[in-house]
Amino acid sequence: MESTNRIPDTTPGLADDDKDKTNAAVTVRNGNGSEGSVEGLESPPLRWKLMAIVLVTAIGFGSQWSSGITSAMKSTIKKEMKVNNKQFALLEASEDFMVTVLMLFSGVVTDRIGGANAILYGNIIYSVGSILVAGAAQTRSYKFMIGGRVIRALGDIATQVAQYKVFSSWFAPGNGFASTLGFELGIGKIGAFAGKSSANIIAKRTGDFAWVFWIAVFMNLFTNVMTVLFYWFTRIANKRFQGTVDPATGEQLAEKSKKLELRKVLQLPWTFWAVMAFSMFQTSASIVFLQNATELAEQRFGTTSIVAAWYSATAQYAGFFFVPLLGVFIDLLGQRITALAVCGILMFLAMSLVCFANTVQGTAASFGVFAFAVNLGPTPIIDSIRTSMFDSSVFGTAYALKITMNNAMNIIVRIVTGVIQDHDKNSYDRVTIVYVALVGAAVAVSIALLGLSWKFVDLRQLQWSRKLRITRRNILIDRKEVFDKGSKISRTISLGCFVALLVLTCGSWCAYFWGVATGKH
Template identity: 65%
Template sequence: MPDTVTTDHAVDQSSMTTSEPKSKNEVMIAVGEAGSDSEAGENPKKVAVPLKWKLASILMVSAIGFGSHWSSGITGAMKSTIKKELHINNTQYALLEASEDFMVTLLMLVSGVVTDRIGGAGAILYGNLLFTVGSLLVAGAAQVQSYRFMIGGRVIQALGDIATQVAQYKIFSSWFPPSHGFASTLGLELGIGKIGAFAGKSSANIISQNTGNFANVFWVAAGMNLFTNVMTAGFYWFTNVANRKFASTADPATGEELTEKNKKFELRKVLELPWVFWAVMAFSLFETSTAIVYTQNATELAEQRLGVSAVKAGWYTSVVQYGGFFIVPLLGVFIDVWGNRLTILLVCGLGVFLSMCLVNWNTQMSGTSASFAIYAVAYCFGPATIIDSIRTSLWDQSIFGSAYAIKITVNNAMNIVVRVVCGVLQDADNNSYDTVSIVYVFLAACSVLVSILLCVFAFFNVDLRRLQWTRKQRVAKGYIINERNEKFHNENGDRNRLVSKICFISVIFLVLGSWCGYFWGVATGNND
């Protein structure tokens, strides 16, 4: 169970009878500053990282992610084409998508721990090389029209994606504290990523039809990945120069020194993640999985419900799914300044739920169009808020890579289960989405329920309520964060460690369950 329910007032009152927590916080900040001064004394050239260097790092990482986002938009846009060209059914297509999810659930946790140890720049370098090899294999599989070969290519591609997904956000976390640029950075990167996904998804069927060979779409994606490797090499050099030249950043609220890599593996800290982190994971478990599976199937859904060609369906769904790219950077700025992360999660959950209800209960053209429009806006509020909430919930930034890896593992494990179930249901329903959409509604409803509970309990628990704090509140109440951190690990340490370990074991069972679903697909011949 989480810590005893408290309020800011209660904490403030207790602090009056204890050892001046505010002074303690000021001492911690002074220590962080002294550490930086000490480093500067040893090397006078080491100063705080200038804003222009931080902005340059954001743009370079965003350019690196552009290619992978491009590739992610392709497969979903060409679902009907891939099924036709490779002569596979919906269950087999679901297994193709689940193959990548399977590799993520197998290795992502290890990748997160390793990234925390070696740093994001090193991980993103080898990750992109591997991702490019996989994209070339996928293009080759499309060229020879081999389903098995394509599964193999997707697996190799997933190995690279595993490394890059964690690495880019780990880099951001080492340069920007919560409420001081982290959310804004996420928003900009995700906004650029939406542009890449839009370009990939909207152009996929156009390239396929105009060139007469659907494999050319994958060759173009492979070319984009070669571009990202050039950017990655440049960023690796850029990061090494920055690390030598500048001192590390300190969190203005708590005084914590932010790091890109650790001196050792922090397995114990990974097993002691705060219960607030697991609460955010509960929301992500349902909402993100709904969004990912729905996005993968949206183009084919548009073809059926709107009665249009694959090219037009690709354009329609690209616009509604990624047209809100300009909202995400603005949302990031809002979160950094005004907080209210849990409220935004509730808005996201309600919007996605309404969209899924329209898909399920209004199968006409108007209902499908309205669903796409609502989803386009609602989903923009999800990814950046979830990732920033994860970062804000942690007591220790040094394990952010591992924490984010858990998030990806949970989502991909859930994706495997949902993909296989939806594939089987769609095949049993003559390729219709009438039955599958019920699954979408159920998952979205669960995300709404979790978000409501989070907002309600935030009124009674300060650990959860700090996700709602504005920038000014977080800086002013930084001593409360340090107090709660100490209490979490000492006074309530045994109970909190037990809760975290139970949650971690639950993730393992979810992963094992997803593997059972994946291997069921293999055993029943659905990958033939």
């Protein structure tokens, strides 16, 4: 039975953290707020959870291998396919465009059918798109490559959400979710590093850059094998076990829901949108910077594309070992907003160096700082999104909103920076100013979040450790009840942010189609 030692709600959004230090018994709560007993429920044992992590991580390793090869060969692709910076930006933006169109739909479907099914279908489509991209590289067809990238994006859309949806159904916030994220992201970085650093070597040694994309096809075959194994594993697990319970809130986690609940998408907590504001600037800045990092290294260091690819790959993936450690730190000690602030400040330092100290030494220093800073972002952002939500049944849709937002920003920033670079005689002197502005906004948001966390418990709970989440579980349950009842202010904020995201998405579509149709920014 649930403890009756409850904290009365006095002011919405506020609470005294010191009022409750007791560890109450866990009561199971499902997605609609009803309660039930934990008796009869058998949670998956640790060895099954570890096997799920290994399989999903293996899937991520294969897909990440091909994620960075296009940006690593920017100079080669522009030369071999006879395209300029703006056209290359449109090539990269083609996937972003498809993501903004279909990602939200994919998130809703993933919440309904489950992560394992979505991964299976998505990887099949992704492999077909990879074959078409390789064929386009073989025939040197720019338009054909855009078509292949669009089809490949359809598969990528399904798998991006599905992997983390699986993790959210096996692990609760502060109870393994961040550690699992960190491990998967760390191994994924190894795969991406291998692909990005070897891309130009393969192109040089074989004499045809198309071989890089054909090898990516072979890696996708490995990914499909791992996907089938995980699908089979999940079906067995669903028959043997009945679910995992969040020890802090008593919520029973599930991989899929019985029905679509679009209403919940329009009523996400304001803290979710606060984390989204940080991600909008920081994630987009890092992605677009990394798209151009290899060519930037070629220009600043005066070296070959092979050596430059090693520099940029090192800047992106050198800190892979740190990502799992960060996940464990967040699970045990919390401090998610603090991690976001440190990430933003270090990113700002790195982009300032690359912008204002445009010497060999300054650029090398910026790459070094960036290598550490970029690894501080993904895990706390994703874990903060999950932790801020009172209902995990729509986590897939919530994460899909994040990806949609980031890709909409990517389209706009990529096309604008591509045009700026063409007008600046292929130099990065003016483009880097855009990077500084983006991460500067991220720093401002993170500092604001730190300040607001002192006042609002809904935001402050992102700082709580595993122990505090459990001992203060009554606060979380009370806040969920207040949220479920709803308030006009809360729903207005959520709806306003959702509409703003739609406006941003439509703006990115306009930028993309304007660039395709007219060749202008």
